[in-house]
Amino acid sequence: MAQFRLESSKVLAVTLGGGGDAVKAKNGSMVAYDGEMAFKKMSGGGEGMRGMVTRRLTGEQLTVMEVKGQGTCYFADRAADISLVSLNGEKLHVEASNLLCTDGGLRTGTSFTGLRGASQGNGLFTTSVEGTGQAALMSDGPAVLLRVTSQTPLQVDPGAYVAHQGNLRQSFQTGVNFRTLMGEGSGEAFQIRFEGEGVVYVQPSERNTLGGEV
Amino acid sequence: MSQPQGAAGDGYRVYDATTLPANDNVNPYAFSVELDGQWFLQKGKMIAYYGQIDFHGIGHGPLDRLVASSFHSPLHASDWVVAQGRGKLLLADRAFDVNSYDLQDGNLTVRSGNLLAFEPSLSLKQSIVPGFLTLIGTGSFVAASNGEVHFVQPPVRVDPQALVGWADCPSPCHHYDHQYLKGVMGGLRAMTGMGGTSGEEHQFEFVGEGTVLIQSSEVVMAERDAGAVPQQAGVPGGGQGGQGGHGGQQRPQLPGQFGSLQRRFGL
Structure with a gap:
């Protein structure tokens, strides 16, 4: 199985042992490698014809390549900070644009998230990663991990949301009122509310969202 | 932990x-x-x-x-x-x-x-x-x-882009390296960039008691609208300010601008 480690906070090093060892990484994110590597573009996120159509339809585009071989491969993307996540059969939900690399043994798919995505301009869907192995997430600035318990629900700005894990329900919360329409909105009109038990990854930065304008 | x-x-x-x-x-x-x-x-x-x-x-x-x-x-x-x-x-x-x-x-x-x-x-x-x-x-x-903040005590000269702020009221003023920009050649140099400029000819100078905050980068954060000020005589940034109605006259004239070239040639 591929071994993930952080070479620095912004460079991921993946050691592949040859044979069937493979990882799926964001297209073009390889910065260096030693050993023998083969890079193959996978259309539709490597999820076959069905996945390809789903991704095209949902707008949750994921251009990935399959990296196979023996040696160490280094990945980085626009100096984004990287966090590693180990999965043992759980499911991780992540924004497609924040996913850097997943173990070849992990299944990726698209799942419906409800109305959250509408405010982000990147659709109503998120990418799910499932199985056993490691995955690497990217964030603008080091991600902050926030635990959600049944007593302490968490509200997150859609622009700062990166990923979540665990048994969480998410709902969309809006503070839009007549003052928003009069141009005196609070700039924090939309939030995602997480309830249940789990962990949410947020980044110390906000993507440009429609929600940030109102 | x-x-x-x-x-x-x-x-x-x-x-x-x-x-x-x-x-x-x-x-x-x-x-x-x-x-x-x-x-x-x-x-x-x-x-x-x-x-x-x-x-x-x-x-x-x-x-x-x-x-x-x-x-x-x-x-x-x-x-x-x-x-x-x-x-x-x-x-x-x-x-x-x-x-x-x-x-x-x-x-x-x-x-x-x-x-x-x-x-x-x-x-x-x-x-x-x-x-x-x-x-x-x-x-x-x-x-x-942008980058860590450093606290320095005046007297100090600070690059305009690195300035974050200041506390306890030291006096902020402009400072130019006139030695370098003197004369007709200096004016031409500053105006055309020929002969090279270091880009560090202008600084903010702080004197007096207090603390100056500088960031470790010269990338200025986008300015937020701080609100307009009343358009009155003597108010900096107040639009058509000065007594004579010369809006731009309140700003310091950079060496090398046309006005100063004219002065240099005695026109």
């Missing part, structure tokens, strides 16, 4: 509502506010929160009195949000470094784009220096910077 339970977290520190620091940095790029009452935030800087917190745009409403006591320029109040309630609030700004500063019956002037949030016990006023805001009183505020 609370160890993450279960698989989630992967050795990273997982914060929850109780382990998030109270009014301190979570990491250099995110700041956690323990809210019990009100705070003022710049629009769009909240990334997450626990607890019961409402965000109100500033306008007409029940918060009018609070706003009136903390803002002294109604014109830029629309960029601010009042967070009201109880809980932990995480603030961040485009992955810039954030820091909190405590004022004890003091004053601090900061570039308008760098200020993220402040306690209502402070009052926010426009500085006479255009593009800067001054906080006066007792309380804490959060400001962002």
